[in-house]
Amino acid sequence: MLPPANLPNSAATLQDQEKAQAGAAALRWVRDGMLLGLGTGSTSAQFIRQLGVAVQAGLKVQGTATSLASEALAREVGIPLVAPRRGLRFDLAVDGADELDGQLRLIKGGGGALLREKLLETASDYLLVVVDSSKVVPTLGRFPLPLEVVPFALPWVLDAVEALGGAPVVRMAKNDATTYYYSDQKNLLVDCHFGQIADAERLATQLKTIPGIVEHGLFLGLAKAAVVVRGGEAFVLRPGQEARPASDFAELP
């Protein structure tokens, strides 16, 4: 799907460089006057920082953030924020992903923000995914699928996920392994190991029928394009198409 990388480097540093480059490349999709959905995670944070620089230089955009963390960052770098309201739609949402396949099906929620991400990205005309090359997979499922779950429903949700063939693990707080992790909505996150997900659409439908699951981390049919950085080069992926160097495109999107 992507040509092989040929840059030797330490894995952590290379991944960070790729994230920074992917975040910066997404600025090419932004136009004056746009209303933007601002994603969550380290790659999205790179985009938000670069967008802040552009705003300081005179770019006129507004945004709504998919998490309290991204909202705080957007404020810090001077991006004007818009609160949710009836009829609000976004010209462009830019967000990271935990996995994406060749059809630009995504697993999201590693950062715990999948509910607000799905809300904003469903309300966006164009979702651009920004990722480092480690996120591209032939089949979804290496990364455990996150679910946002109402705390009271947890025992039944765990039973239901197991009945679907998944191995659920309740996410714990980052710095305290004895305390649950809570989302911005004060719900729990359950990370589900299904192995390779052969039929993501079917699984998404099944998960939607389980009471207590507020949202799942399968984002299907939402992403219009992805910027993937591998070995210092930015590629553009579109659903079902070969990766093309971003430099091939004079005009984006």
Ligand SMILES: O=C(CO)[C@H](O)[C@H](O)COP(=O)(O)O
């Ligand atoms: O889905 C997400 C947050 O809920 C993130 O987009 C995803 O976890 C990727 O994060 P990162 O850019 O830090 O690798």
